[in-house]
Amino acid sequence: xAPVVPRSGDAIFANVxxxxxxxxxxxxxxxxxxxxxxxxxxxxxxxxLDQMGYNIGIRLIxxxxxxxxxxxxxxxxETAEVIAKVGLKMFLGVTATVTxxxxxxxxxxxxxxDNPLVDFVELPDTCQGLYYCNILSGVVRGALEMVSxxxxxxxxxxxxxxxxxxxxxxxLLKQVPEExxxxxxx
Amino acid sequence: xAPVVPRSGDAIFANVxxxxxxxxxxxxxxxxxxxxxxxxxxxxxxxxLDQMGYNIGIRLIxxxxxxxxxxxxxxxxETAEVIAKVGLKMFLGVTATVTxxxxxxxxxxxxxxDNPLVDFVELPDTCQGLYYCNILSGVVRGALEMVSxxxxxxxxxxxxxxxxxxxxxxxLLKQVPEExxxxxxx
Numbered sequence: 521x522a523p524v525v526p527r528s529g530d531a532i533f534a535n536v537x538x539x540x541x542x543x544x545x546x547x548x549x550x551x552x553x554x555x556x557x558x559x560x561x562x563x564x565x566x567x568x569l570d571q572m573g574y575n576i577g578i579r580l581i582x583x584x585x586x587x588x589x590x591x592x593x594x595x596x597x598e599t600a601e602v603i604a605k606v607g608l609k610m611f612l613g614v615t616a617t618v619t620x621x622x623x624x625x626x627x628x629x630x631x632x633x634d635n636p637l638v639d640f641v642e643l644p645d646t647c648q649g650l651y652y653c654n655i656l657s658g659v660v661r662g663a664l665e666m667v668s669x670x671x672x673x674x675x676x677x678x679x680x681x682x683x684x685x686x687x688x689x690x691x692l693l694k695q696v697p698e699e700x701x702x703x704x705x706x
Numbered sequence: 707x708a709p710v711v712p713r714s715g716d717a718i719f720a721n722v723x724x725x726x727x728x729x730x731x732x733x734x735x736x737x738x739x740x741x742x743x744x745x746x747x748x749x750x751x752x753x754x755l756d757q758m759g760y761n762i763g764i765r766l767i768x769x770x771x772x773x774x775x776x777x778x779x780x781x782x783x784e785t786a787e788v789i790a791k792v793g794l795k796m797f798l799g800v801t802a803t804v805t806x807x808x809x810x811x812x813x814x815x816x817x818x819x820d821n822p823l824v825d826f827v828e829l830p831d832t833c834q835g836l837y838y839c840n841i842l843s844g845v846v847r848g849a850l851e852m853v854s855x856x857x858x859x860x861x862x863x864x865x866x867x868x869x870x871x872x873x874x875x876x877x878l879l880k881q882v883p884e885e886x887x888x889x890x891x892x
Contacts, residue, residue: 537727537728543797572740575736576732613725
């Protein structure tokens with residue numbers, strides 16, 4: 521059987537159902553504001569955003585696999601590239617550059633070229649410890665866990681905190697070998 | 707000067723920044739779940755969703771006016787049509803039918819043809835009083851208030867509550883005459 525060719529992020533993004541990015545941005549802002557009011561502690565808000573993202577990621581992976589034609593990645597390097605070029609494009613309409621690999625090939629960074637989550641956002645002085653985009657790190661962590669990769673995903677740079685860029689670090693902690701009850705050619 | 711022709715909802719929607727609808731749907735679901743956990747009372751969640759929507763609507767109206775080329779509507783009937791055919795399309799990618807006008811022309815219903823907020827959503831028995839889409843009624847109310855129309859916006863039918871359709875009632879309470887410090891041709 522001819523191999524299924526993975527579709528580009530652009531092609532997929534052009535064909536999925538979409539909503540206005542500003543509506544999404546403002547809706548996300550409403551979540552963060554709500555959490556800041558309810559939880560009071562910025563650290564708790566960071567945790568909760570990450571957890572919300574995780575819950576979204578473990579569901580979004582299904583849509584990703586169904587629509588992208590991406591099959592098993594040979595290693596974590598390929599996985600990171602697929603997130604940067606296909607996954608982010610498919611869901612947020614942006615891409616990232618993968619960089620800062622460690623020698624083991626288990627830690628890298630995604631540098632986001634654009635970030636629709638933060639349009640019009642400025643953090644007040646009272647929120648300086650906030651990782652505003654923590655939902656995104658949670659989504660990546662949740663999605664990877666569903667394809668047997670346990671990871672730690674953290675923001676190293678954040679333009680809302682005064683950095684020049686958005687840099688999301690992916691660290692592979694453990695890869696659980698998948699066991700199949702059947703063989704591919706059965 | 708030649709009049710500026712309003713652009714169709716399709717044309718505008720094709721040209722605005724967008725994100726994946728499933729991501730939006732799941733993110734919105736995360737808000738509702740969070741509010742249910744934090745506020746406990748379903749009535750309070752309804753109110754809070756409406757308020758969040760209101761806060762979003764008073765900002766989205768700027769994007770709407772800037773991108774749609776829609777100018778002043780002659781009456782509330784035209785306003786309702788613009789919401790149904792241009793506004794909803796521009797932000798959610800869907801349209802609605804305007805119906806059920808009262809004789810005064812101040813109350814009508816929007817019947818939504820599709821509703822991306824509720825994909826994959828089922829309400830558990832404990833949430834039967836929930837107006838899951840109340841953020842949307844709040845958005846419409848907030849946006850209209852910024853163009854001097856005080857309205858009441860309520861869900862008459864909701865498929866999540868077992869109805870056949872999503873029917874959003876718009877009731878014009880008061881239209882504040884706008885006063886201009888200048889004339890159009892100055």
